[in-house]
Amino acid sequence: MLPVRPFPALLLRKQSKRVLVVADLHIGWEVTLTERGVHVPSQTPKILNKITRLIESCKPTSLIFLGDVKHTVTGVKMGEWRDIPDFFETLGKKVPDIQVIPGNHDGSLEPLLPEFVKILPSTGVVLWDIGLFHGHAWPAPELLGCRRLVTGHVHPMVVFRDPAGFRISRPVWVKTKCNGEQLAKSLLKHASVKVQKNPADSLLKLFDVKLRCSQLFIMPSFNDFLGGQPINWKSLGRNARSRPFIGPVLRSGSIDIDNAETYLLDGTFLGKISQLRAFS
Ligand SMILES: [Mn+2]
Known part of the structure; x- marks a missing residue:
């Protein structure tokens, strides 16, 4: 599992298979601006150009x-209707x-x-030893059998502010520990399953899944034009549970947000989120 520097993309390899993963394209975001009188040309050609360069360098067998993929939550805007089929x-x-x-x-x-595009369950998929899910909803129980989980949805950014009021924000990768027992407990509770004294036993008994997850990776958004969540905001650590945008897994208390490591797209290690809060 390798981040493809300096792209917000992940390459997963096993034998002859090469799977390229990208998250949060939000195609059509600029159409929402146009509706409010701010006219920005379609960003889809730029996204397509970037993903094409990535494909040329990684030569994936799957994407x-x-x-x-799209921005409007329900329904379809004009720009998306035109751009998305051509893009695929x-x-x-x-x-x-x-x-x-x-x-x-x-x-x-x-x-x-187009018909050749396969739609997977929104509860995520298991690819070898990696659980992939978007992050807005609970993953399927079988993902907890993977040592590593990969999610999007948050569009993580680190924000630095100086005394003059200048602000810099950069998209980042987030790598952190995940308490499998706690996550299994929350997931089972959500599934309205009565948890026995050990959530790992319940997971095995009810879903035939051996609890293994111990790490979580949050992918940056693939769309440069889009904003993100400043994950080093002073209040985020304390109020993580009350922030609905970050999704049920991050809210479950099983993710060590304070000690999460952040990396720029070029691979530069920035520090732990708890250290970066002082600069937000
Ligand atoms: Mn999302």
Whole structure:
């Protein structure tokens, strides 16, 4: 599992298979601006250009979109109606296998996709020893059998502010520990399952899943034009549970947000989130 520097993309490899994962494209975001009188040309050609360069350098056998391909949450805006089918048709000529894990913005995405694009469950998928899910909803129990989980949805950014009021924000990768027992407990509770004294036993008994997850990676958004969540905000650590945007897994108390490591897209290690709060 390798981040493809300096792209917000992940390459997963096993034998001859090469799976490229990208998250949160939010195609059509600029259409929402146009509706409010701010006219920005379609960003889809730029996104397509970037993903094409990535495909040329990684030569993937599969491409997985980790949710939020489109921007409007329900329904379809004019720009999306035009851009999304063309976008996938172009990629289909370059990569033999294309799959989408739907995110919370992907309502009505299916009619826009060419038939060769496979739609995966929105509860995520297991790929070898890696659990991939978007992050707006609970993953399927079988993902907890993977040592590593990869999610999107948050569009993590680190924000630095200086005394003059200048602000710099950069998209980052987040790598952190995940308490499998706690996560299993929350997930079972959500599934209205009575948890026995040991959540790992319940997971095994009810879902035939051996609890293994211990690490979580949050992917940056693939769309440069889009904002994100400043994950080093002073209040985020304390109030993580009350912030609905970050999704049930991050709210479950099983993710060590304070000690999460952040990396720029070029691989530079910035520090732990708890250290970076002082600069936000
Ligand atoms: Mn999302």
